[in-house]
Amino acid sequence: MRLYTVDSFSDRPFRGNPAGVCLLDTPAPDEWMQAVAAEMRHSETAFVLDQDGGPRSLRWFTPTVEVALCGHATLATAHVLYSLGASGRLEFSTLSGVLTTDQAGDQAGDGLITMDFPASRPTEAQAPEGLVESLGVKPLWVGRSQFDFLVEVENADVVRSLTPDLDLLSTVETRGVMVTAPGDDGEADFVSRFFGPRAGVPEDPVTGSAHCVLSPYWSERFGRDTLVGAQLSERGGIVRTTLRGDRVELAGRAVTIWSGNLTVPLP
Known part of the structure; x- marks a missing residue:
């Protein structure tokens, strides 16, 4: 499986918020995803899985717990998918409902990425x-x-x-x-x-x-x-x-720092 580190909400490397992004081939056990996130040591690591006929599954883990909403790791995930050839509006099924992203600019990875999230008035x-x-x-x-x-x-x-x-x-x-x-x-x-x-x-x-x-x-x-x-x-x-x-559009840029293959198999 492919694994990435992406700096989100920045147009320069080593700024913004680093997130892990794991492109799953098949569904993974919660314990395995939590262990990968702990190994990555980013504030969040995102796990994304293509699903036939519906939004991609997207989940986020800190080094210690799963969270119900994460903006910078969603931005990182969209950035990776756009850089791999995705375009237009992307949909993700999450613990906070269906979230969407879109991209401005002419080339994948060059434009501002926007995310449609639920507003939460304090x-x-x-x-x-x-x-x-x-x-x-x-x-x-x-x-x-x-x-x-x-x-x-x-x-x-x-x-x-x-x-x-x-x-x-x-x-x-x-x-x-x-x-x-x-x-x-x-x-x-x-x-x-x-x-x-x-x-x-x-x-x-x-x-x-x-x-x-x-x-x-x-x-x-x-x-x-x-x-x-x-x-x-x-x-x-x-x-x-x-x-x-009752929605908030969040927009930012992201930069891929490294990518590689995760060699640890699923249990």
């Missing part, structure tokens, strides 16, 4: 014990989405300088925590960072699924449906968002 919530203490910030607003907590802070510098206590944060019952503020460089409308130690991801470089929450949150604040988000991790990345009712 609702105001009381910060659970350990959340604020682990981040070491004074939140302006705390909310909860389907999977994560959202914490708005005063400005982008606070987001940049965060040094959370990840051990304490891992005691908070949530997939992850996004910390966000308005942008300050004239290019990004908002900035964020994402921490998910409880899911085996101490800090995620660029988190597509978080932007399913950040898009409706900041679109309501700014009164605009189309925004640019910058994730301020060490690697960094850009996610372009367009809110369309």
